Amino acid sequence: MSLIQPRTPSGVMELLPGEQIAFQSFLDTIRRGYERFGFLPVETPVFELTDVLLTKSGGETEKQVYFVQSTGARQQGRDPEMALRFDLTVPLARYVAEHEHDLAFPFRRYQMQRVYRGERAQKGRFREFYQCDIDVIGKDALPLAFDAEIPAVIHQVFSDLKVGGFTINFNNRKILAGLLAGLGIGEPGRQALVLREIDRLDKVGRDKVLESLTGGELALAADTAARILDLIGLSGSNADVVAALRGMDIADETFRAGLSELETVLDGLAALRVPERHYRVNLAIARGLDYYTGTVYETFLDDHPGIGSVCSGGRYENLASNYTRSRLPGVGISIGATRLFYQLREAGVIAAHASTAAALVALMDPALAAESYSLAAELRAAGINTELTLEPAKIAKQLKYADRVGIRFAVLIGADEAARGTATVKDLTRGTQVELPRAEVAGHLRDAAGTA
Amino acid sequence: MSLIQPRTPSGVMELLPGEQIAFQSFLDTIRRGYERFGFLPVETPVFELTDVLLTKSGGETEKQVYFVQSTGARQQGRDPEMALRFDLTVPLARYVAEHEHDLAFPFRRYQMQRVYRGERAQKGRFREFYQCDIDVIGKDALPLAFDAEIPAVIHQVFSDLKVGGFTINFNNRKILAGLLAGLGIGEPGRQALVLREIDRLDKVGRDKVLESLTGGELALAADTAARILDLIGLSGSNADVVAALRGMDIADETFRAGLSELETVLDGLAALRVPERHYRVNLAIARGLDYYTGTVYETFLDDHPGIGSVCSGGRYENLASNYTRSRLPGVGISIGATRLFYQLREAGVIAAHASTAAALVALMDPALAAESYSLAAELRAAGINTELTLEPAKIAKQLKYADRVGIRFAVLIGADEAARGTATVKDLTRGTQVELPRAEVAGHLRDAAGTA
Numbered sequence: 048m049s050l051i052q053p054r055t056p057s058g059v060m061e062l063l064p065g066e067q068i069a070f071q072s073f074l075d076t077i078r079r080g081y082e083r084f085g086f087l088p089v090e091t092p093v094f095e096l097t098d099v100l101l102t103k104s105g106g107e108t109e110k111q112v113y114f115v116q117s118t119g120a121r122q123q124g125r126d127p128e129m130a131l132r133f134d135l136t137v138p139l140a141r142y143v144a145e146h147e148h149d150l151a152f153p154f155r156r157y158q159m160q161r162v163y164r165g166e167r168a169q170k171g172r173f174r175e176f177y178q179c180d181i182d183v184i185g186k187d188a189l190p191l192a193f194d195a196e197i198p199a200v201i202h203q204v205f206s207d208l209k210v211g212g213f214t215i216n217f218n219n220r221k222i223l224a225g226l227l228a229g230l231g232i233g234e235p236g237r238q239a240l241v242l243r244e245i246d247r248l249d250k251v252g253r254d255k256v257l258e259s260l261t262g263g264e265l266a267l268a269a270d271t272a273a274r275i276l277d278l279i280g281l282s283g284s285n286a287d288v289v290a291a292l293r294g295m296d297i298a299d300e301t302f303r304a305g306l307s308e309l310e311t312v313l314d315g316l317a318a319l320r321v322p323e324r325h326y327r328v329n330l331a332i333a334r335g336l337d338y339y340t341g342t343v344y345e346t347f348l349d350d351h352p353g354i355g356s357v358c359s360g361g362r363y364e365n366l367a368s369n370y371t372r373s374r375l376p377g378v379g380i381s382i383g384a385t386r387l388f389y390q391l392r393e394a395g396v397i398a399a400h401a402s403t404a405a406a407l408v409a410l411m412d413p414a415l416a417a418e419s420y421s422l423a424a425e426l427r428a429a430g431i432n433t434e435l436t437l438e439p440a441k442i443a444k445q446l447k448y449a450d451r452v453g454i455r456f457a458v459l460i461g462a463d464e465a466a467r468g469t470a471t472v473k474d475l476t477r478g479t480q481v482e483l484p485r486a487e488v489a490g491h492l493r494d495a496a497g498t499a
Numbered sequence: 500m501s502l503i504q505p506r507t508p509s510g511v512m513e514l515l516p517g518e519q520i521a522f523q524s525f526l527d528t529i530r531r532g533y534e535r536f537g538f539l540p541v542e543t544p545v546f547e548l549t550d551v552l553l554t555k556s557g558g559e560t561e562k563q564v565y566f567v568q569s570t571g572a573r574q575q576g577r578d579p580e581m582a583l584r585f586d587l588t589v590p591l592a593r594y595v596a597e598h599e600h601d602l603a604f605p606f607r608r609y610q611m612q613r614v615y616r617g618e619r620a621q622k623g624r625f626r627e628f629y630q631c632d633i634d635v636i637g638k639d640a641l642p643l644a645f646d647a648e649i650p651a652v653i654h655q656v657f658s659d660l661k662v663g664g665f666t667i668n669f670n671n672r673k674i675l676a677g678l679l680a681g682l683g684i685g686e687p688g689r690q691a692l693v694l695r696e697i698d699r700l701d702k703v704g705r706d707k708v709l710e711s712l713t714g715g716e717l718a719l720a721a722d723t724a725a726r727i728l729d730l731i732g733l734s735g736s737n738a739d740v741v742a743a744l745r746g747m748d749i750a751d752e753t754f755r756a757g758l759s760e761l762e763t764v765l766d767g768l769a770a771l772r773v774p775e776r777h778y779r780v781n782l783a784i785a786r787g788l789d790y791y792t793g794t795v796y797e798t799f800l801d802d803h804p805g806i807g808s809v810c811s812g813g814r815y816e817n818l819a820s821n822y823t824r825s826r827l828p829g830v831g832i833s834i835g836a837t838r839l840f841y842q843l844r845e846a847g848v849i850a851a852h853a854s855t856a857a858a859l860v861a862l863m864d865p866a867l868a869a870e871s872y873s874l875a876a877e878l879r880a881a882g883i884n885t886e887l888t889l890e891p892a893k894i895a896k897q898l899k900y901a902d903r904v905g906i907r908f909a910v911l912i913g914a915d916e917a918a919r920g921t922a923t924v925k926d927l928t929r930g931t932q933v934e935l936p937r938a939e940v941a942g943h944l945r946d947a948a949g950t951a
Binding site: 061093095150417439 | 511515537539541544568573583593603613615637642644770771823855856873887906
């Protein structure tokens with residue numbers, strides 16, 4: 048029989064078991080952080096009905112959608128009724144609108160599932176990837192205090208992930224919009240053009256941006272362009288930036304509202320005890336124009352700026368206007384866990400983890416199998432993840448295996464141990480060994496696991 | 500703007516948050532059980548290339564497949580390149596063949612992901628559902644000891660799930676095949692017909708089955724049919740059944756091999772300390788003919804026989820012959836977690852869980868917000884999942900909310916507490932309250948959480 052080459056579609060991250068353990072632990076840490084703040088889990092189906100999913104008028108998103116169709120529907124030549132979700136925001140909107148009367152608002156939800164995009168495959172770009180989202184959805188209104196809780200959760204998660212220093216950058220879209228309006232740039236299309244130039248600042252530098260702002264379509268006056276760049280270039284401590292913004296003497300109401308919101312969020316972060324070194328006001332953070340209306344966030348790893356923002360989001364006015372007439376304002380962020388894990392692994396920050404097992408009960412002699420079987424049962428009953436050798440092999444080979452797959456302790460019962468009612472515990476990390484009464488093995492392993 | 504009705508496709512299980520917490524806990528328990536035995540996690544992409552996935556020659560499976568196609572591929576009129584997995588066995592075969600040289604054998608893997616089948620929608624039938632599989636894959640050979648480890652894992656998982664009594668039924672396909680061969684029914688097609696009749700025994704009774712065996716296509720002699728039914732009807736303790744099988748004086752080699760394997764598995768289960776009340780030899784367990792070749796398992800809940808088998812599987816000769824010439828025998832089982840959870844919930848065995856939060860820090864007075872914010876931060880730093888009220892509301896409403904969503908403790912700081920440096924902790928389950936110095940709140944909650 049001819050063989051089929053075993054392979055996955057391109058653009059997916061499939062891991063070997065040691066790496067999968069590390070990734071699972073990564074996801075568990077994120078989940079624990081979300082639950083630490085009382086966020087509630089939601090899972091939605093991988094596919095949605097196409098009319099529910101594709102509410103937006105064409106555009107990039109629709110081009111990247113994967114449609115789903117059963118054999119029967121295909122044979123009948125029907126158009127696909129379903130498509131794979133491309134993010135977790137549309138499913139959240141559908142979920143909240145559908146279950147509105149069964150949910151308590153403000154509704155804090157987290158969702159950690161895979162999403163699908165028909166991207167052209169290239170290194171580090173995924174067609175299937177995990178997103179780990181939190182959002183708080185209010186009914187009619189949502190207090191600004193939630194705009195401070197969101198970065199407090201991010202602080203918890205990235206502290207727990209132990210991936211080095213990180214900084215949550217945040218801004219309020221009203222500040223820039225207000226400034227622009229005050230300068231006579233009130234038309235949304237023109238504001239969008241300015242924001243797009245601002246987003247290029249990191250890449251092309253101040254002079255090029257100044258040139259674009261004063262030339263071409265926008266043709267701003269030189270002092271107007273300079274004023275914009277002065278504002279977004281404000282730096283120093285958070286208090287310095289706020290003081291400078293206050294001192295700018297801009298009367299525009301939207302600007303004042305944005306500044307006031309920014310200060311409220313800063314106060315909230317301090318009250319929630321988030322260390323100030325982990326967040327900073329960055330007026331150059333703009334993010335796409337349509338969706339976010341107030342606070343916006345981007346998070347960067349201090350030692351890996353090249354990765355870009357690892358966690359982004361913001362405040363939006365109305366989650367689910369396609370599905371319900373209820374007004375549902377919200378604020379949230381998303382961690383692209385597959386991409387982040389992949390890049391941290393490439394950067395050597397994350398290594399494959401140890402096995403799921405803490406101990407290997409070796410098989411010294413098949414005639415003593417019953418001894419090792421029952422010892423394994425005792426260790427498991429004591430809550431210790433225990434692998435048991437079931438295939439006879441030289442003991443050196445068993446120890447080498449344990450070492451290779453990252454099982455720290457090997458437990459052996461040979462003829463001597465069996466006669467004495469003991470077991471020998473080898474610590475493969477430390478290179479030590481000790482013979483103990485069988486009843487003491489579980490306790491010893493638990494104590495020793497706490498040491499390195 | 501006209502609204503789109505928010506709804507999911509039929510045949511999916513989407514849960515409200517309280518139920519999702521219960522389901523998450525259910526899945527976590529299964530995972531913990533699998534890891535207790537050192538099984539290693541694998542996740543595969545939701546879709547596979549169609550030529551990799553659909554290796555079987557048509558049949559029921561292919562009719563139920565969901566094909567996946569990007570917008571671009573659809574526009575070009577191409578056939579779908581990918582399809583959603585319909586089980587976890589084909590992806591495992593592809594994974595092991597693809598990564599054969601990076602895996603250590605025997606390879607114990609677990610996989611807990613959703614699978615997809617284009618079934619006709621009906622109550623309790625799902626098009627998207629979780630499977631939670633374990634398999635051990637050997638290279639060239641796999642010792643029989645693993646056939647005992649698999650039910651030991653099942654015993655761990657179902658004990659931990661706390662869903663009442665359960666019994667792992669097992670059999671060895673060689674016993675029946677050998678008996679049939681010894682009775683002159685050696686042709687696989689005829690064996691399959693007999694097995695199909697045996698599978699009907701529970702439903703239609705002994706007489707009807709006897710009638711089918713002796714009539715129609717099979718036309719067995721009456722004493723042959725009676726001999727078959729006597730064998731599969733053997734009952735009593737496991738030792739009784741084995742003794743009766745031994746006493747049957749059947750010389751067929753396959754029969755003797757199957758009996759010897761059965762006894763080895765029984766010895767292994769005893770050595771692994773699985774209580775005998777949880778497993779029994781049941782010679783009527785046949786399972787579909789093609790795939791399983793030795794030990795087969797089905798597990799039933801003692802109090803809910805109507806649910807049918809909640810965990811089934813067995814031993815197979817060769818996992819991945821479509822993808823590799825290596826011989827990869829294996830043994831494994833699968834828990835259909837979505838269906839099982841759904842049915843246990845319908846039966847009232849599983850209820851929606853409490854919130855992810857153990858404590859709600861209430862907001863007594865917006866002027867004292869900073870006090871409650873920092874207390875929430877302290878509790879979180881102490882590892883207590885804590886929800887913080889951020890939206891001003893009457894205190895009675897906050898307490899009612901906590902009670903409704905299943906948060907047991909409410910922590911309050913009013914003007915008096917703020918002045919005294921204390922907080923009041925209300926236990927909503929017990930209806931008690933106590934005022935404590937702030938520094939003692941976290942410890943009190945931890946201690947009190949251990950009580951009911």
